[in-house]
Every structure is written in C-alpha cells, then in structure tokens.
Amino acid sequence: MSATNGGYKVIGTRPIRHDGVDKVTGRAIYGADTRLAGLLYGQVLRSPHAHARIKSIDTSKAVALPGVKAVLTGTDLPDAGDQMVDLGEGPARLKYLRDNVLATDKALYSGHPVAAVAATSAHIAEEALDLIEVEYEVLEAVLDVREAMQEGAPQLHDDMTTQEFGEDTGRKSNLATHFEHRLGDADKAFAEADVVVEREFQTATVHQGYIEPHNATASWNADGQLTVWTSTQGSFTARAQVGAVLDMPISRIKVVPQEIGGGFGGKIPVYLEPVAALLSKASGQPVKMIMTRPAVFESTGPTPGSYVKIKMGADKSGKIVAADAYIAFESGAYPGGLVGAAAMCVFSCYDIPDGRIDCYDVVVNKPRSFAYRAPGSTQVAFATEHVVDLLAAELGMEPLEIRLKNTATTGTRRIDGVVYPKMGCKEVLEAIRDSEHYQSPVPAGPNGGRGISVGYWFNVGLKSSCTASVNSDGTVSLVEGSTDIGGTRTSVAMQFAETLGLRAEDVKPQVADTDSIGHTDVTGGSRVTYATGWAAYKAALDVRDQLCERAAQLWEVEAGQVEFDDGVFRSGDNEMAFKELAGRLEETGGPVIGRATVDPDSGVGGSFAANIADVEVDPETGKVDILRFTVVQDAGRAIHPAYVEGQMQGGSVQGIGWALNEEYFYSGDGHLDNSSFLDYRIPTSLDLPMIETIIVEVPNPGHPYGVRGVGEANIAPPPAAIAAAIEDAVGVRPQELPMKPDRIVAALAGSS
Amino acid sequence: MQKLTAGQQQVEVEGATVREVVAALDARYPGFKERVLDGDRIKTEIAVAVDGEVVAAGLRAKVGPQSEVHFLPAISGGAG
Known part of the structure; x- marks a missing residue:
C-alpha cells in the first residue's frame, strides 16, 4: 500500500479540481440551467x-x-x-x-x-x-426568544406542549423542548471557586x-x-x-x-x-x-437568534472549575432547532470537571431555523470566549495562557458526557502562540487592538457509498452520491488515487443521482472528505483485491501470492503496473468494479479552530476594520491543502459577517426589512484583508488517512476574537451580535 | 431523566446490549423504558451513545463490561 510506503504521493498535494474547467467557463449545469x-x-x-x-x-x-x-x-x-x-x-x-x-x-x-x-x-x-x-x-407576532417564552405570549401552535427528554409535560407553550446536561456538582464547585464571572449575550438571526x-x-x-x-x-x-x-x-x-x-x-x-x-x-x-x-x-432557514447566559468559575491558579450555561435558541416557526448542537459546543474547548448546560428550543414568528455551518457553535463560542477572557483578566492571566491551561484534550469529558478521543485543541492553541502573527506587535495607535478565540465543531459520520469502474486505459471512473460544495470530488478522488498508487487526474469523479449510487447522506457536518473519502478508500481496496486475482490468473499463481505496492502488482519475478493490468481485463474475466459503503459509528474526529484578529475601531462612527486575521484549524490530515485553506477562509469570512454586519432586521409587526444583499450586508473581498491560514494536523485515529472534516469549526471563533480585539482597542466589548457601528458608539458613550 | 434516578447522574447496571441495559434500568427505575422507548425502538428524540459514540444500532448495540452508555437528546440539524 502506498499509504504505508514512506509517505503519501497524492494526499497533501494540490491538483487542479476535476470540475474546475466547467466551473470557470460557465459550462457547469446548475438548477437554473x-x-x-x-x-x-x-x-x-x-x-x-x-x-x-x-x-x-x-x-x-x-x-x-x-x-x-x-x-x-x-x-x-x-x-x-x-x-x-x-x-x-x-x-x-x-x-x-x-x-x-x-x-x-x-x-x-x-x-x-x-x-x-x-x-x-x-x-x-x-x-x-x-x-x-x-x-x-x-x-400578534412574537419575534424574540425570551418574549416567546413568557406567560401570555402569542402561541404559534395551538397544540404544542413542552417536551422534556422523551416526556411530554403537557404544558402548552412556545417552548418546544427543554433539556439539561449535568456533570458533577456545579453548585459546590462554584461555591469553592476563587473567581466567578457571569454575563448575558444575544445573537441575531443570520442567513x-x-x-x-x-x-x-x-x-x-x-x-x-x-x-x-x-x-x-x-x-x-x-x-x-x-x-x-x-x-x-x-x-x-x-x-x-x-x-x-x-x-x-x-x-x-x-x-x-x-x-x-x-x-x-x-x-x-x-x-x-x-x-x-x-x-x-x-x-428559508437561517441560523437561530439566541439568548445565552454563561457563568464560569476558576481557582487562583487559573484552573476553570465550574461552568453553567443557559442557552435559549429561536427555532423559528417550527421546533427542532439547533440548541442540542450548541450544548455540545458551549464548553467544548475546555476541560471542566463540574458543570450544567440548560437548553431551550423556542418557536417564534420567523422562518424555521436550519443548519448554518457548525450550527449553534458560533452563538455559544461568542459567549463562552468572552467569559473566559474575563476570568483571565480577573486572575491577571493572558487570554492564551488561560486557554492553554484549561484546554480540552484526549480523555476530557465534556459536560454533556462525551469523552474526547485524540483531539487537537491544544495543538491549535500552540500554533496560535507560535505564529508570526501572534508574536508580531499589536496594531499601533490608540484605536487598534488584538483578540484571540477558539471554537469547535464535532463533525458527523453518517452513510456514504462509492462505486469505481476500472477503465482499460488505466483510469478509474469514480461515482459518488455526495454533492460537491467544497471541492470534495477531488478530495475524495485523491484518497482513492492514493490507495491505488494512481494520480489524482487518473480518477474521474462524478456525482450521481439517487437511482445511480447507493444511499449517501447529506453534504454537511463536515462529513464528505471523511466518510465519502473513506468509502472511496474501501472501494479502492476492493479494486485492488479484484486486480490481485486478475494478475494471479495471468501469472498462473494463487491470488494470495500477488502483492500490491505503490501502484504495482508483484508475484515472484512478475510485476505489472496498474495501468498495464487494467488493459488486460478482457482476457481475465472482463470489467472490474469496486464498490463500498460506510456508516461509521465511531471515529468521527471533531475539529478545533482558533483566530487572531487585529482591528482598528473608529470611535466617531463605530466602524470596525479588520487589519489582519489568522485562522488556525486542525484538519487531521489535509487531503487537498488548498481546499482546507479555502474552507478556513470562507468560514472565517462568514464569522466576521456575523460579528460585524449580518442580522435579520424585522419591523415591529414581523416583516423582514432587509431581504436583499444590498440591505443584508455580507463581507466582500473589498472589506477584508487576506485571511491567513495555518493548518494543524493531528491525525484522526478513526479514519484510514487521519481525516477530520474542516468545513465548520472555522466559523465559530471569529465573533469572539473580534469582540476581544474591539475591547483591546477601545475598552468596550459588546455582548450582542452583530457588533455594528451604532452598538459600538452606544457602548463607547456608555463607558465615558 | 435524573428525576427517575433520584438525581443520580451515573448508575451501574449489567447488560451486553443496549436493550439489556434499558431492561436493567427499568427494573431498577420503573418507568425508564417508557421514557426512552417507543415500542421496540429508541424514541426518535433520544440518541444512545456507547463509550462516547452515538450508535445507529440502537437497542441492538453491543455494550462491553466497562462501557459507558449515555442517553442524549437526538440532535437534529447538526449537519451544517
């Protein structure tokens, strides 16, 4: 196997994407076509x-x-x-x-x-x-999560009652679901803590x-x-x-x-x-x-607006000893929002022995919320990271110091019960510490500042299928069911190519319809390079085994006597390259098709991402300019580093949009007033510097090539990093997203 | 859930599968089965994790002698 033969030949390289020409020449077929x-x-x-x-x-x-x-x-x-x-x-x-x-x-x-x-x-x-x-x-409409939970609030669904973890409370309410996670004894731990900080936060509905x-x-x-x-x-x-x-x-x-x-x-x-x-x-x-x-x-489904209250306690050494979260999410018009995912992320970056997470899923008169890149994580990272910085300030510690001291690591038990396998949070924070950006001077001037933060997404596994047809010219047609959003045709094909010692260009990937490939779950949860890549790896092994049998026929030996290494089949003095053997399938039984399905129950590796943000704040207008921005993320193994960097940059820009600009702006009667890109302002290349990327690789032991999905964790930390930078610059730190100019101006007026 | 267990966060029971664990918990804490099962399946709003990994096999999932079994809210919309 080439993967165990002195390092990778395809993984870690940057081939041109298979669908690139179609995309840049306008030939790719979209729905509107x-x-x-x-x-x-x-x-x-x-x-x-x-x-x-x-x-x-x-x-x-x-x-x-x-x-x-x-x-x-x-x-x-x-x-x-x-x-x-x-x-x-x-x-x-x-x-x-x-x-x-x-x-x-x-x-x-x-x-x-x-x-x-x-x-x-x-x-x-x-x-x-x-x-x-x-x-x-x-x-009468109700648009705010806390107002919707109040007695007497307009009830959206006449028959909806609050569910509490499999139990119907029978209480009619806009509160669809309430549940709690507990670990240890939070009350006792808070009572014994030397420093306790509590703050409230709100985040806007964002598309x-x-x-x-x-x-x-x-x-x-x-x-x-x-x-x-x-x-x-x-x-x-x-x-x-x-x-x-x-x-x-x-x-x-x-x-x-x-x-x-x-x-x-x-x-x-x-x-x-x-x-x-x-x-x-x-x-x-x-x-x-x-x-x-x-x-x-x-x-269509935006991310939930939220109200979050975070309380954390630490001892004098800076060890975080207790944490408490109250998380209320707007699920929009129908229940089933994303608060469960938020609960998995809220304290995910830290090793905390005692804690409580109290979650509320609430319907309001807004469109039904759906997933948005690390759904639920950005809202709670904004809150938790603020409180961690306040603990550090109270204890006279640097923000990075308290994070490194309390970093989640292998064996950390989260408050929701999950115990981490090998994880890269510490390595990501160390990469921040060692970066040229972190060690460079903080932006000069009275209104420049720097902040850091860290965030998490757990990633998912789910089901994927691949089939692979060996062509007589030595290429392979690879069919998969994962729609390609981030270049996954190529990152999946590269894992197939690596396994068989082929070039990425020799594998021709295509995304098939539901009649043409086995069941494949959504392109989401940062799962495609992980799970569909795994299916491609298994399909390649299937091809390898079948080709060993074909080679055995040609050489008149037993299949077990044929070995495969680095793209070449060998038995005794016989050897034949993949391409040559592919050309002789007709005389050994006809076509070879490899196939595989995966449904990984275990081994999904979560990913951590962290930021350094340098900003300049105009105290007159409240405008925040991003001067420099770095994102660090654990990719496990970066299959195609350019696509990993692209995900890191894209997620960062979306997080910056949450931080500074983006919000649904409703009139009092519930009409959306900014339903165009003119009025709903997303950051563009003209607003931002190049987002600098540092890929950390802590291989995921649960994947044959060590992959961790990288599509999501990167959106979680930016708002908190920018909030910290704003505070470093002008001494105020908003607790509500977006941190738009009028909020900065109001906060400055309130602090003077 | 802790209402059923009188506030206990962790309890030890014997069982080689999630089905046996649920039965053992129900024997000790009557009502447990009704809380987590819908007929012969885990309720759709509940997920079961064995040793930290949510298991698709549900009641059929194997449980080792030292395994940890968690009953969690099923996450919807987590595939962002």
Whole structure:
C-alpha cells in the first residue's frame, strides 16, 4: 500500500479540481440551467403577515388566467397524518415539514408559502399570484426568544406542549423542548471557586447567504414516476423529504442533484421540490421554480437568534472549575432547532470537571431555523470566549495562557458526557502562540487592538457509498452520491488515487443521482472528505483485491501470492503496473468494479479552530476594520491543502459577517426589512484583508488517512476574537451580535 | 431523566446490549423504558451513545463490561 510506503504521493498535494474547467467557463449545469420540453414556470404566494390564521383562499381568478396550468394550496398536499419521521437529519414532525412547504391553517412567518401557481411563463405565474385572494385573521407576532417564552405570549401552535427528554409535560407553550446536561456538582464547585464571572449575550438571526437561490424542476410522468432536478446538499435526503411530504414511496422518486452554488447547511431542507412536483402532477408538464432573493431570506432557514447566559468559575491558579450555561435558541416557526448542537459546543474547548448546560428550543414568528455551518457553535463560542477572557483578566492571566491551561484534550469529558478521543485543541492553541502573527506587535495607535478565540465543531459520520469502474486505459471512473460544495470530488478522488498508487487526474469523479449510487447522506457536518473519502478508500481496496486475482490468473499463481505496492502488482519475478493490468481485463474475466459503503459509528474526529484578529475601531462612527486575521484549524490530515485553506477562509469570512454586519432586521409587526444583499450586508473581498491560514494536523485515529472534516469549526471563533480585539482597542466589548457601528458608539458613550 | 434516578447522574447496571441495559434500568427505575422507548425502538428524540459514540444500532448495540452508555437528546440539524 502506498499509504504505508514512506509517505503519501497524492494526499497533501494540490491538483487542479476535476470540475474546475466547467466551473470557470460557465459550462457547469446548475438548477437554473435545467431545460425540458414543455417546461412550465412556478411561483409561490407568500404570507405578508408574520402570524395569521388562514380563513380562506380563493384561487378561482388565478385558475382562469390564460396561461395558468395549475394552482395549489396547502390542502392539496396529501395528509399522511401526524407522525415523526427521520429524514437523515434527525427526527422531524411530518405536519411541521408539510406546513412549512405550504401552510394550511396558519401562516407563521412573513414569507410563509400559502399557494403556488404554474404557468407558461414566469410572468404569467407572477400575475396569477396577485389574483389569489387570501383572507387572513392577523394575529400578534412574537419575534424574540425570551418574549416567546413568557406567560401570555402569542402561541404559534395551538397544540404544542413542552417536551422534556422523551416526556411530554403537557404544558402548552412556545417552548418546544427543554433539556439539561449535568456533570458533577456545579453548585459546590462554584461555591469553592476563587473567581466567578457571569454575563448575558444575544445573537441575531443570520442567513447562510449562499449566492445561488433555491431552485427545483420536477417532472411527474404519466406512470407516476417523479424526477426532481434541484440544488441540494443531499439528494437522498431530498428524496426522503419529498416522499414524506407527498406521501409516496421513494422508489417512485429520482432526485438529480445539480451543481450547487453554496449551501452551508441551508440546502438540506426542501422547499420548492414538493410544490414543483405537485404542480407538475396537476398540469401534466414539467415545472421549474426558482426563488427570488427576498424569498430566500424570508422563507428559508437561517441560523437561530439566541439568548445565552454563561457563568464560569476558576481557582487562583487559573484552573476553570465550574461552568453553567443557559442557552435559549429561536427555532423559528417550527421546533427542532439547533440548541442540542450548541450544548455540545458551549464548553467544548475546555476541560471542566463540574458543570450544567440548560437548553431551550423556542418557536417564534420567523422562518424555521436550519443548519448554518457548525450550527449553534458560533452563538455559544461568542459567549463562552468572552467569559473566559474575563476570568483571565480577573486572575491577571493572558487570554492564551488561560486557554492553554484549561484546554480540552484526549480523555476530557465534556459536560454533556462525551469523552474526547485524540483531539487537537491544544495543538491549535500552540500554533496560535507560535505564529508570526501572534508574536508580531499589536496594531499601533490608540484605536487598534488584538483578540484571540477558539471554537469547535464535532463533525458527523453518517452513510456514504462509492462505486469505481476500472477503465482499460488505466483510469478509474469514480461515482459518488455526495454533492460537491467544497471541492470534495477531488478530495475524495485523491484518497482513492492514493490507495491505488494512481494520480489524482487518473480518477474521474462524478456525482450521481439517487437511482445511480447507493444511499449517501447529506453534504454537511463536515462529513464528505471523511466518510465519502473513506468509502472511496474501501472501494479502492476492493479494486485492488479484484486486480490481485486478475494478475494471479495471468501469472498462473494463487491470488494470495500477488502483492500490491505503490501502484504495482508483484508475484515472484512478475510485476505489472496498474495501468498495464487494467488493459488486460478482457482476457481475465472482463470489467472490474469496486464498490463500498460506510456508516461509521465511531471515529468521527471533531475539529478545533482558533483566530487572531487585529482591528482598528473608529470611535466617531463605530466602524470596525479588520487589519489582519489568522485562522488556525486542525484538519487531521489535509487531503487537498488548498481546499482546507479555502474552507478556513470562507468560514472565517462568514464569522466576521456575523460579528460585524449580518442580522435579520424585522419591523415591529414581523416583516423582514432587509431581504436583499444590498440591505443584508455580507463581507466582500473589498472589506477584508487576506485571511491567513495555518493548518494543524493531528491525525484522526478513526479514519484510514487521519481525516477530520474542516468545513465548520472555522466559523465559530471569529465573533469572539473580534469582540476581544474591539475591547483591546477601545475598552468596550459588546455582548450582542452583530457588533455594528451604532452598538459600538452606544457602548463607547456608555463607558465615558 | 435524573428525576427517575433520584438525581443520580451515573448508575451501574449489567447488560451486553443496549436493550439489556434499558431492561436493567427499568427494573431498577420503573418507568425508564417508557421514557426512552417507543415500542421496540429508541424514541426518535433520544440518541444512545456507547463509550462516547452515538450508535445507529440502537437497542441492538453491543455494550462491553466497562462501557459507558449515555442517553442524549437526538440532535437534529447538526449537519451544517
């Protein structure tokens, strides 16, 4: 095996991505490029109210408009009863999933879909939307997590009661779920601590901001077979959701994943797919739907706004002895938010013997929250890192010193019970310490400052499949089910190539539809390079074993007498390169296809990331400029270092957006006022310096090549690092995101 | 959950599978099974971790003599 033969030849190199030419020349096929004969265009009517009972919907005038071929409302969705369904992303209540696609009894956020039209042109469909008459009983909306939990708050779901870890409390409330983690005796530990600090924090609702809007094209054939072309992070998960919403077996649905123009967690749920399918069924023609940018902001899942309270205690030596978190997340209009993940991350960077984590998942009149890159981790890292800095200040320690003293490491038991295997938190912090950036002078001038922080994401495993066909010219066609968001075609193909001693260019990866590859879970949880890469590794071993048998035939020896090393098969004096043997398959039994599936229960390696941020604050305007920014992250083993760096830079920029700019801005009645990129400001290359990257490699013992997913942990630390830098610069540290200019100015006015 | 165990965070029981562990816990803390099982399956809102790793096999998952079994809230939306 080349992997054990004196180091890697492919892993760690930077080949050109297989889909690069298509992407840069505009030839890659995205959802918006889908063209079919007889294509109709669908549009969605959305609620203008944040909270309203739907009393009636009259579609007769829209139906009568020439060019309109089908009109739908929520009552046209099959009622498959109310049940819990697991769609590969955790349990979900079917009624909520269905009602989020098309509302039936209530509109629960401004932008909630209430009807849909298919017509011969997008303009006619849009015109038809104006002819649909919806009678609403407008209700009071609640938009804030703490207000929603109060007695007497407007109740979103008449029948919702608080669930407490498998127990229905019977209490009607917007509080969907409450649970707690405990480790040791936090009260006793706090009582014995020498220093205790407690602070409250709030973070805004933030959107993933992918450039490509949601889209779906559906064709419902006369034989009942449905094909959906869509931009999705998981074709199999999309198929399962469409099947659940439409109450149809998955065997009748094929999902064809198109290229994806960004997802960051937001393209796991389906929105348009079931609607396009039913419009196609009703019209007898294929239907294409593309969201407008306002619809993307108003109607698709942002990350939860949050209220977090953190209390931590330390002894005089700087050892953190106790921690307590109260985490309340807005799950949006339907429960099932991300507070559970936040609980796994809140104290994840530290070794703390006693603690408590108290979690609340709360519905509010905003779009249903969904995953956004390390979902839940950024909110709590902003809070915890602030309190850790305050402990350090009280104890006269440097921020890095207290982090290194308390770093989580192999064997650390988190408060939620998990015990860490080999992990790279300490190594990441040491890389910060040893970096040129950290050792360089802090920005000069009265308003310059520096901050550091660290964050975590646990990563997931889940299921992946690969098949590999050996071509007679010595190349391999590799088929996988993971939609490629971050260059994973190449990072997966590189692991296959490494295993068989091939060049990355000799492996031709492609992403297949749900009829053409085994089940593969979502591109999310930083899992593709880890799990699909593992499947590719196993498929390569399968190819190797079959080719050993073929070589044995040619040499008239037993298969066990053939060895494979570094791309060459050998037995005694015989030897044959992979390419030569591939050319002789016809005479040894025909084609060779390797295949593998994985479902790793264990071995998923979490990843830590840390930042150094240098800022300059204009005290007159409150504007914060990032002068220099470094991100360090543990990649386990960087398969394609350029893609690892790209993930680190991209996550950092999104975290900087959370820190300084990004928020959903609602009017008092719950209407979203900034549903365009003009008003919802994400950082651009003009706003930021080059993000500097330092890759740390603490190989994951749970993966054949030591991979840790790197897509997510990098978004968690930036807001805290920037907050610390702001404090270092001007002496105030906001406890609410975003740290926009008016908040800085107000904080400065309050401190003077 | 600790309401059932009178506040105890950790308890020791015998069992070679999660199914046997749940049965042993239910024998000691009546109501435990009802709390975590839906029929013959772990409830969808609950995850079981054996030695720190959430197990897909649920009740069939093997448990070693010194294993730690955790009952956790199932995380939805964690695949960002």
